[in-house]
Amino acid sequence: GAVVSQHPSRVICKSGTSVKIECRSLDFQATTMFWYRQFPKQSLMLMATSNEGSKATYEQGVEKDKFLINHASLTLSTLTVTSAHPEDSSFYICSAVAGGNTGELFFGEGSRLTVL
Amino acid sequence: GENVEQHPSTLSVQEGDSAVIKCTYSDSASNYFPWYKQELGKGPQLIIDIRSNVGEKKDQRIAVTLNKTAKHFSLHITETQPEDSAVYFCAAPAYQAGTALIFGKGTTLSVSS
Numbered sequence: 249g250a251v252v253s254q255h256p257s258r259v260i261c262k263s264g265t266s267v268k269i270e271c272r273s274l275d276f277q278a279t280t281m282f283w284y285r286q287f288p289k290q291s292l293m294l295m296a297t298s299n300e301g302s303k304a305t306y307e308q309g310v311e312k313d314k315f316l317i318n319h320a321s322l323t324l325s326t327l328t329v330t331s332a333h334p335e336d337s338s339f340y341i342c343s344a345v346a347g348g349n350t351g352e353l354f355f356g357e358g359s360r361l362t363v364l
Numbered sequence: 365g366e367n368v369e370q371h372p373s374t375l376s377v378q379e380g381d382s383a384v385i386k387c388t389y390s391d392s393a394s395n396y397f398p399w400y401k402q403e404l405g406k407g408p409q410l411i412i413d414i415r416s417n418v419g420e421k422k423d424q425r426i427a428v429t430l431n432k433t434a435k436h437f438s439l440h441i442t443e444t445q446p447e448d449s450a451v452y453f454c455a456a457p458a459y460q461a462g463t464a465l466i467f468g469k470g471t472t473l474s475v476s477s
Binding site for chain 2: 252254280282290291292294297341343345352353354355356357358360
């Protein structure tokens, strides 16, 4: 299957700082990527849709000014958690569609954010 | 938008037994139903999927069945092994347009030897 890579896999930051998470499609181009958040023992919740060259589309209840998404190329999307607080601590996972609009989503390995 | 319900939330089986996880969806227009396996601390991995033009798909020990009339689909794992222990999620398209997925709440499968 297609490979999606995330970096960093783990990050610890102080409250009030910003953290950037990168999501790369390694062997395919992705015009669309998705960002999910997963709290412990819960399901994946869709945060936003990242479109290459245009603004991201955010799900209801997700603050676009807090979770900045940039999809500057066909292989890279970034999620920046601004002014992070302890309640932002979570597992952030990106995904991308490979092979056109077939519906198959491939996920990255996730990034564990801990805000102290 | 779509709504996906998944059950059971936990499932314990003996090695060699079969395991079945069921999901229901609400949007009759949905046409793609994947299943993901997630191990602790890792991202979800696609294990099998089915599209609405077929009723069953099989890949070795894993199979998925789809009942469009009843709007439910199921994951079947036969001859379970300890390495099958993980959290399994079903999913369906979140919206009629686009490819974002909405996930069920997950099933924690434990296979004991």
